[in-house]
Amino acid sequence: MAGQTRGATIALLGVLLLGAVRPGAEASEIALPHGSGITVLIKPGIPTLPVKPCYIISTKGHLTTLTIKSGEKAVFSFNCRDPEKHFVIEIQKNIDCMSGPCPFGEVQLQPSTSVLPAVNRTFIWDVKAHKSIGLELQFSVPRLRQVGPGASCPDGVTYNISGRIDATVVRIGTFCSNGTVSRIKMQEGVKMALHLPWFHRRNVSGFSIANRSSIKRLCIIESVFEGEGSATLMSANYPDGFPEDELMTWQFVVPPHLRASVSFLHFNVSNCEKKEERVEYYIPGSTTNPEVFKLGDKQPGNMAGNFNLSLQGCDQDAQNPGILRLQFQVLVQHPQNESNKIYVVDLSNEQAMSLTIEPRPVKFSRRFVPGCFVCLESRTCSTNLTLTSGSKHKISFLCDDLSRLWVNAEKTISCMDHRYCPRRPYSLQVPRDILQLPVQLHDFSWKLLVPKDRLSLALVPAQKLQQHTPEKVCNTSYSYLVASTVPGQDLYFGSFCPGGSIQQIQVKQNVSVTLRTFAPSFQQEASRQGLTVSFIPYFKEEGVFTVTPDTKSKVYLRSPNWDRGLPSLTSVSWNISVPSGQVACLTFLKERTGVVCQTGRAFMIIQEQRTKAEEIFSLEDEVLPKPSFHHHSFWVNISNCSPVSGKQLDLFFWVLLTPRTMDLTVIITAIVGGGALLLFALGLIICFVRKKKKKTSKGPSVGIYNGNINTQMPMQPKKFQKGRKDSDSHVYAVIDDTMVYGHLLQDSNVSFLQPQVDTYRPFQGPTGDCPPSPPLTGSRAPTAKLTVDEPSPSFPAESESEPYTFSHPNNGNTDIPLLDTHEPTEPGE
Template sequence: MAGLNCGVTRALLGVLLLGAARLPRGAEASEIALPPGSGITVLIKPGTPTLPVKPCYIIFSKKPTTMLFIKSGERKAFSFSCQNPENHFIVEIQKNIDCMSGPCPFGEVHLQPPASMLPTLNRTFTWDVQAHKSIGLELQFSTPRLRQIGPGDSCPDGVTHSISGRIDATAVRIGTFCSNGTVSRIKMQGGVQMALHLPWFHNRNISGFSIANRSSIKRLCIIESVFEGEGSATLMSANYPDGFPEDELMTWQFVIPAHLRASVSFLHFNVSNCEKKEERVEYYIPGSTTNPEVFRLADKQPGNMAGSFNLSLQGCDQDAQNPGILRLKFQVLVQHPQNESNVTYVVDLSNERAMSLTIEPRPIKLSRKFVPGCFVCLESRICSTNLTLTHGSKHKITFLCNDLTRLWMNAEKTISCMDHRYCHRKSYFLQVPRDILQLPVQLHDFSWKLLVPKDRLSLALVPAQKLQQHTQERICNTSFSYLVASTGPGQDLYFGSFCSGGSIEKIQVKQNMSVTLRTFAPSFQQEVSRQGLTVSFTPYFKEEGVFTVTPDTKSKVYLRTPNWERGLPSLSSVSWNISVPHDQVACLTFTKEQTGLVCQTGRAFMIVQEQRTRAEEIFSLEEVLPKPGFRHHSFWVNISNCSPLSGKQLDLLFQVSLTPRTVDLTIVLIAVVGGGALLLFALGLVICLVKKNRKKKINKGPAVGIYNGNINTQMPMQPKKLQKVRKDSESHVYAVIDDTMVYGHLLQDSNGSFVQPETDTYRPFQGPTGDCPPSPPPTCSRAPTAKLTTEEPSPGCSPESESEPYTFSHPKMENGSNENTDIPLLDAPKPAEPGE
């Protein structure tokens, strides 16, 4: 029987153990007992669920509830109705420490109750220490020290420390901190509240800090930051990002080894509206003869400081109606001194005008590892990551940087001349000052802003060596290049990037111009000494730009229109003056057949004009571009844009290549002999005509003009082609070109005086010479136009007929032409063949 009873007992115990093992974790009973007089309270309350979940309850005294409060001296047992109570509830443990009525329990702070006695919930331990405002309390943090984080940031392990102080009855948030930082102590004036948040899965069982008594610190707080080697710390003012308390003082103490250097950078700050005093920061630097060193928040902050120092933020009495916000976020960077730290560079800008130089970090990818900072120090103490030097003074600078390639320089100089009488033909040489080139930092950009009086002067840029335009077909491989642009009201026109070793001799710009020297390699200093730009003020012209090009006989020249990425601006015109040697022939080739341009207003034209013969060709840029053609003389290429439809743009790329001129000797001999014979024949013909004319004048009377008012002037099958454009009383008056006029009495008026007949005279186009680009045709209308007769005045913009070809060539007639100018330009009858 005893053995049977023993077997039954073992079986029953196994069932009970199996049932206990299968019991839900939340259903396990927990018990919390708080000693009397400990000043500890525990509150279990609902947390913020991250996802919609099934409801869960606290089971206390066999009753479900959502909140359980346990006071000092109480013992309560409870359980949860769900398996994952950490998703539903949090527990808050608060301990009140009274230092007003008795001595404070200084020393290491323990977690009470221990974490093992608490349910596996997110826990927040809070210690509220009440002390007199004349008493200073010190929170000491053991290793690892604390690192301050900003609002919205979180700690990697989920463990955070929140510290607050008091000003009378108002709580002041000192900051939120994570582990693994530099903050070792925080000293508070009066009471302090320390909160430690532990996630439910963290098994930490120590608080990590202790409380000590200090004498009055006579300020809101002091934060001590200890550096044992290179590193950085980011710190914030109290209540950040909200306003710093009015007229308060806060101090940071930085403990740094003497062989290291520290620099301060303000990352973000705001100032309030002060009625009394002035908001400022004060530095106490051991060994300095000017302690404390006072700076405004907007000033460059000290750097390259050896050893420990203090930084204090002082508020002011704020305007009650509009107080504003005082806040500060800054970084302290500690690193080893570099070789450049002991070298002082002098930048003399005392003789410069309207010039500035900025030294700043070049863009780099961010890294999570500690990267020593790069600082530029003025007079070896005022250090920052960005430093701007202005004209009119000498500047002494040093560098606190482990790698100077992480910095670069950008400079800007303005050259202006607003009096066109004084500026005319005046020139300037664009050159980088030597004091800038001797700095151990790469020059990135040096920009010259050239300003001229509006509609009075233009600018001409002449390089010491001819320039090449950067294109995909011919890339600039030099260590520097020039970026040229014009700057006008509401419109910036980028002409392109140019480097030495090309065919461009001059760039002329209508209005204000910007020239930027951009470098790509340190070797530019040797190359730039052989290159230079001279800018001069020239008479005003209306085109956006004019390029003077002398092609090289050994290579092709690639040229493209300005604003390559965005297209040539609407209703703008650009010209290229291309020189062709007398023993060469130029081939003009466009890289595409069509531009794809669709004009909304006006016409887009290209004019190609040879400067010697003055023959010009006009092409519509909305149609097919011309095939490759040869030019035997220097010529102009003028491109004029219309107002294109949205999304359309005008961008053209063309090339010019030279080939030797080849002439057959036989053809030359035949041309010489034939030309001589033709000249003799022409002389004989002229002599005969002169003799015959004299004989007629001797034998005959004066030439007679016959007037017949009944003749029909309309051509057959063309009614109303010629309309009346003169007074009715003066119609059908013919002018006969001869020595005398017969029947002159028909031209007398009632008073007997002669009335001069109106005559039409065709004036040949006096085209531009080689110094001026061709004038583009009118481009301000899309409507079809009729050709103008000599009797019709030309309107401001004459549109083209839709039925006519846009491409044509016409040589200019020279002055003194003997052609008959009385025939209208349109519908003129063909000249009669000899003998008819």
């Protein structure tokens, strides 16, 4: 009796001491009944920040760890006001079902959370059972949701569930509240840990234990769906390896009016010596149960009603076992109208082609979003599906909104031997079976391959194309993206849409042409889509654009790689046609290109295709030319150097056609002047004839003017569509007068010398067939260099602007050139 009094006195002194150390602090008392199998351990937690030391104050003094066993009672407190930052408490209960009956039924929290200190608490139940006994954990509503190891739950309440294989502990998974997992069955014992945060007032465990017969596998997890929803589940020990040669099953309860689909999110397979790792489905109503799939196969979808999924391991290689693991998702949703419709995609006649149906990129949403699945043969469903050429495929869709999916396709067209390349054009057309699908076509890419340095490619659209530029954007439902596929060459020719002036695109080497759609209206416009590709003789430029401008609007053109600059040492040309009766105005949108060359020179050549006159500009040093007028088709060619990083070459210009103007006053003046000159020449001839009748001796040479001319007055050039090169107005014959009037001397005996006749004729060779050749990159070419056709070596050099004069005396000005060199103030000829 005295001992009890002494113990009470000591306890009272301890309480008084606690009050002295921590004014206002409350003491906790924990008493554990005999035979309860419960052990309480208070131990330091993991501090998140350096904090002031805190201790447990009990009758034993200042402690950092306190253990209370079954049949013991302890009174304690803490010497700090925030013990939750310093300590955690574990309450473990051992249940031996091998030596006695198991306490089946609802599991209670012992001791109650109301008597525990306000620190993070973990309740652990360790149940040992015989191998032939199955134990079932039943979870009340809300059910559990599996999460990855280390993940936190929104409310802080976490379940960690483990099983046993002999002496080895196997982690079944980590679970939070508000899920679909309703039951977990295990064999040979279970270990359950419930983590409750210090601020949580929960006073129930939320589960019960029941006795079941042997399940002959590691565990069975039941997942119940009451409506639309999804569940993500993982194999045992995930992300570590699944136990060797074990079997694990998931049972899914799905209302009959809903449909379920399985998607494997992540998996690995181990190295098997015996058996084969696989998944098996038991689907009510299936005639092939169990349906066996490899982990890499497309998994079943569009399943009605309940079904089971099992994961079977194998006997692993002892030296290199590998890892078997699986994370998958089950999505349950209402069936859609498209679920029962079958689409046939016939690719049996296609070659080197693949087609992928996949989800569009979408923003993440926390709310439930019904899945979009593509099903092959109505059962093998997945979020994406790839079809290959050479076969006929039957597909269906399980999706609430088909606009969440799109189609991407790719086809390779190659000719690696130039001797056998087809000479007829090849049509780049989207197959009809793809267009009939209820999902939008996003990209269809053609990879065009040719033998190196042997052949090039010509792309001709069904409708002339417009280049997408900031000043004139494409607003059509589709466009073509043209880019080089030569390894190591980053060259993007541009984006082109129908409704422009580009008639043809020629590329030197391998290229990809991607048809990209931007609106569902493409389905209605697809019939007008068309592009043909031809194999043509090899040329050295990277690209040649043939442009036939529209007379109603400007044509905006820009060099390839606009945002990054033209690649080093490449050349690109534009062949711009100017129709008869029109004048083209060429305008550059900025004064300088901004390129700075490290080696070599960057040039631009503007060449008239008819006159062969070309202007050469240095793109590095000089200002781009002012707006200029061109009456005939012309070339624009740019050749890049090796530029300094950050100072790249890009060129942006536009072309506008306007009608040619004709000055009526000049025409009338030219006609009157020409007639007067003709009358004057006839008078001279009559006078000479009369004199020759009297005198037969040789006189001085005379210049005979060609009367069959285009009556164009000097100093008034470019007023007629027909130029000097196209007429004979510049052809003069210097003839001895005795040859002109020689027939009058036929009856005389006077002899005379045979005169020589010399005629100037222009160059009549081909014009405009090939783009201008760039000058040598190492040279310094002058700006605005005018070149003309070289004369024949047998004749002295002459220019078209050289004046022509009569040989007989003339009191007038004989030095008036017939070709005016002044720049016109407005378009005309």
